[in-house]
Amino acid sequence: MHDLDPHLLRAFLAVVDIGTVNGAAAALHRTQAAVSMQIRRLEEIVGAPLFARSSKGLTLNAEGRVLEPYAREILTLGDEARKRVSGQHMEGRVKLGVVEDFAATRLVEILKSFRDQNPKVQLDLIIAGNRQLAALFEQDKLDMLICDSLEVPHTPLVEWPEQLQWVARSDFSLPLSEALPVVMFDGGCPWRNRVLEALAAHGLHWHMVCEASTLVAMATAVQVGIGVGPMxxxxxxxxxxxxxxxxxxxxxxxxxxxxxxxxxxxDEAHYLADFMTRMPGRLAV
Structure with a gap:
């Protein structure tokens, strides 16, 4: 058994990101022969080829795609451990846009952990609706963004499924012979149309009893028993x-x-992104 040498993993990821051995060698300030040798050595250790080779360069094969996230995590954790042990800390400012539904819940523990490890990194949290945040991101006014994936015309670093469940106060009685009272997102929320489609597909007789513009408004309306809301x-x-x-x-x-x-x-924004993507399950349910 052989350990996965970080130097080999760094060469591997350089080829993945750049697409050619020549380009990776230049980025790593090494010769092409040295990088090629590192890739061959890594393939020997894992017992499989990692790239599909063509006239256009190198692309990951199935085995390479399995290795890639592990390689990134190993290198990131190594850098993190070195900084923690040596007392080094990143400095700078990161502008993170987050929909309200995540800012007040699962994101709290993640940012707390990041902040504890990087106390000199300032976090600007911009809390707004999905469409507002997507617009700010397109205008380069945010470094990072967490929002509805249908609102952003880019490939996310990580994407996870969620569900809007129909929520009511614990003692709420469904009016089986009357229209279902629904607390609805306001017109600026992209989730509104999907909720309307779900109600229509189910063939329900319903009526809107409250329009909520924020998570607090939705939670309050449901909590006081005004109606049923998607959350x-x-x-x-x-x-x-x-x-x-x-x-x-x-x-x-x-x-x-x-x-x-x-x-x-x-660097600090890139590190925060890595911090989040290493454990996407911490963001997902």
Missing amino acids: LAATIPPGCHALIPSAHIPEPVAIGIGLYSRANVS
């Missing part, structure tokens, strides 16, 4: 619960959430 599981307020789908309640509404980072961001 992520992590945002269900105390005294409320998700309703089981039935003839009177539609299935949860599927949405996708993506984590995005601008190209050529600062």
Whole structure:
């Protein structure tokens, strides 16, 4: 058994990111022969070729795609351990845009851990709706973004599925013979149309009893018993619960959430992105 040498992994990722051995060699300030030898050595250690070779350069094969996220995590963790042990800390400022539903829930522990390890990195948190954040990201006013993946015309660093569950106060009684009272997102929220489609597909007789422009508004309306509202599981307020789908309640509404980072961001923003993508399950349910 042989350990995965970080020097070999660094050469591997340089080829992955640049696409050619020549380009990777230049970026690493090594000769082409040296980088080629490192790639061959890594392939010997893992027991499989890692690239498909063509006239256009190198692309990852199936085995290479398996190795890539592990290689990135190993190198990132190594850098992190070195900085922690030596007392080095990054400095700078990161502008992170987040939809309200995540800023107040699962993101808290992740940013707390990052902040504890990097106390000199200043985090500017911009909390807004999906469309507002997507527009700010397109205008290069955000370094990173967490929002609905359908609102951003770029490939996310990581994407995970979510569900908007139908939530009501624990003692709420469904009006089986009357229209279902629904707390609805306002017109500026992209989730509104998906909720409307779910209600229509289920053939329900319903009426809007409240229009909520923020998570606080949605949670408050549901919590006081005004009606039934679509919410992520992590945002269900105390005294409320998700309703089981039935003839009177539609299935949860599927949405996708993506984590995005601008190209050529600062080292601290790049590090925060790596910090989040190493453990995407910490963001997902």
